[in-house]
Amino acid sequence: MPFSFELTDRDPSGARRGRIVTDHGVVETPAFMPVGTQATVKSLSPTDLKEAGASIILSNTYHLHLRPGEKLIAAAGGLHRFMSWDGAVLTDSGGYQVFSLSDLRKIADAGVEFKSHIDGSARFLSPESVVDVQLDLGSDIMMVLDHCVGFPCTFEEALLGVDRTTLWAKRSLEAGGARISRDGYERVLFAIVQGSVFPELREKSALELIDLDYPGYAIGGLSVGEPKEDLYSMAGMVAGILPENKPRYLMGVGFPEDLVEAVARGIDIFDCVLPTRNARNGTVFTSRGKIILRNAAFTADFGPIDPECGCYVCRNYSRAYLRHLFMAGEMLGPRLASFHSLYFYLHLLDRMRQVIREGDFSRWRREFHERYGTDLQGNI
C-alpha cells in the first residue's frame, strides 16, 4: 500500500487531524513518536509501546550507522524485524547528531566528514549515502540530510544552512526519488525546513523545498536553545506556508505544553526524548504538571503517579513504591516511569485528536494549560 496522508478534520483554531497510511500500519495525526535511538526505546519492549499507544517510533540513523551498522540490520531483515516492532518507523538522517555529537571535521557541499563518538573512526555522510543507510535500516519514513545550525547563529550562517539543505534535498531526489519500494514495502523521504529564527530564511527554505514536492515536510533546527516564543512563531509561520495536503513534522519537540501549542499551529508529527529521558531520572509527567519521584513528600504517598491516568503503572503502583525503586537504584523504576510518561504523551495526542474532531480544540487548550500549570504561550 503506497504511503498516503489524508486530512480528516480541521478545527477552527488551525489544529488539524489526519491519517498517514504506511505499509506498517496507520498513524493517526497529530502523532507523537517515541524515540528508540539505538533500535530500542530505552527500557521498554515493543509490546509496552503498543500498550502505551504508539503507532510509529523514531530511530537514529547516526547511532545505528556507527553501531551495529546498517548492513547488520539489513541482514537481520531491517529495523522492524531486528527490534521486533511491526508498527511504522521513521529514521532521521543523522545530520543533527553529526553536528551535535561527533567530532565534526569538515562540512562541504559534498557532505560531512566526522569522527565517530564511539571509536573515533573517520566517517563521511552525503545526502545520497544517508538515504542508502536508511534504505538498509528499512524505515518507512526517511529524512534527507540537512545542514543544521546552532542557536544563536548569524544570518549568514543560517543562510548557508538553508542553501545547502536545499541543494542536498535536490540531490537526494535526483539520486532515487522520494518514494522507493524495496523488500515489498514503500519508503518515503521527507525534506527539512531550516532557517533558524529568521522568518525570511524560514520562508525561503520552505518555498524552495515545496517546489521539490516531497511527500512530507519537517521543521528542523528548533528546540536547540531558542526562546519558546521563537519556537512557536517559527513553527506556526512555516506550517502556514507548507502545503495543506502534506504531513508537517516538528523535529525534537517537546514538553507537553509545546505539543499543545504546536498542534494549535497546524503541526502533525512530533518526536522527543523528554518523556523517556526525564523518566529515567525519576521525573514524570502528569495531567497537573511534572513530578519528581525521589521527592521525600512521596515517601508514604500510596496514590498513583497521576490519579487521572489509566495506564498500567498508575493502575498497579504507588508513588511510594516508585520512589522506593528510584532510591534503591532499581531498574524497574526507570522502566515503569518511562512507560507512564510515554502513555501520558501518547494519550495527550489521542485527546487532541478527539477534541479536533469535536471542533473543540481552543476550549480544551485553555483547560489543558489551566490544569497543567502553563499558559497559552506555553511559558511555565
Place this chain on the structure above:
Amino acid sequence: MPFSFELTDRDPSGARRGRIVTDHGVVETPAFMPVGTQATVKSLSPTDLKEAGASIILSNTYHLHLRPGEKLIAAAGGLHRFMSWDGAVLTDSGGYQVFSLSDLRKIADAGVEFKSHIDGSARFLSPESVVDVQLDLGSDIMMVLDHCVGFPCTFEEALLGVDRTTLWAKRSLEAGGARISRDGYERVLFAIVQGSVFPELREKSALELIDLDYPGYAIGGLSVGEPKEDLYSMAGMVAGILPENKPRYLMGVGFPEDLVEAVARGIDIFDCVLPTRNARNGTVFTSRGKIILRNAAFTADFGPIDPECGCYVCRNYSRAYLRHLFMAGEMLGPRLASFHSLYFYLHLLDRMRQVIREGDFSRWRREFHERYGTDLQGNI
C-alpha cells in the same frame, strides 16, 4: 485457607512432587523462587513474572528492613500490594545478609548487632524481632533467624551455629508460634537446618528442629563456597532425615544442574539470584548450557537465544539483537535476558514436575545432563 503441603507424586529416584497451598495461591513443587531483593525482581514486572511461570517469589528482609523499612511496607498494605504481586511471597530472616553484607558488630544469644551497609546506622535483630519485621512485610512464608557460618569453618564454629540456631528456633516458636493469622491470611514460619559440611552436625540440627514441628524446613549454610559434592551430599543427607510431609527448601541454590541434582535428592523449593544476576551481565541459560551474549560469534546470529525455548524473548528477538543491546549498554538487554533466564529456570522446574509424575525422572535427569553439558554429579 490455612497453609498446607501435600505430597502428590514420588518418583522411584527419590524426587518428589507436591503442592503448597497459601492464601496467595498454590505453589507446585519442586518450585523455584525468583529473588526480588528490594521488593522487585530486578528489571521485571509482576506481569512478566507470571508470564515466565512464577507462583512464589523471595524477598529479602535485611534489605527491606533497611530501605524502605517494614513500617512503610505495612502502611502500603504489605509486600504483595506494595509491589503489586498477588502470588505467594517468602521472606528470608535477614540472617544471611547480616553475616555477609553488614558491618557485623556483635553476635550473642540475644541476637545480632550490626551496622547498616547503606547508612552505617546501628541495628539489632533478634529471633523475635525478625518475625515482627516479616509480619509487617506480610510474607506468606517467613524464615527464622539462624546463625550462619562461612566456609570453611571449624567444627566448633559450626556447632555454635547449630546450637544457637536451635535456641533461636525455640524462642521464635515461644514468641508467637509458627502459624500466625493477620490481615485475613495465614503466615507460616520455616526453620533452617545448619551444620556446615559436618554430617553429624547437620543431623543434630535437623533432629532438634524436627522436634519443634515447624510447618516447613530449609537447609541453610550451603552454596557458600563448599565443593559441589558437599552441597549435594549435605542436601541429600538432611532431606533424608526431614519429615516426608513437610516442604524442604534448599536456600540459595543454584545452577540448573544443581536444581536437577537436588530434586533427585528430595528437595522441594529453591531460590537463587543466578538467573537474573547473570542475565544482567549478559550471560543466559539455555537447554545446551550457558551462553555469553556479548560474544562476537553472535554478531550476526539471527537465531533465538535457545531454539528449544518458547519464551517471549526467544519468540521475538535474535542473539544478534540482544548482543547489540548489551554492547550499546541498553537497559532492554538485561530485562530481556532476565526474562529468558527466569523462564528457563521456571520451565526446568515445570519439566521436572512432569517427569516426576510420569515416574521417569532418572532417565530425564541423564538426558538433561547430556544436553546441558554437565554430569550426574553436576560438575561442569
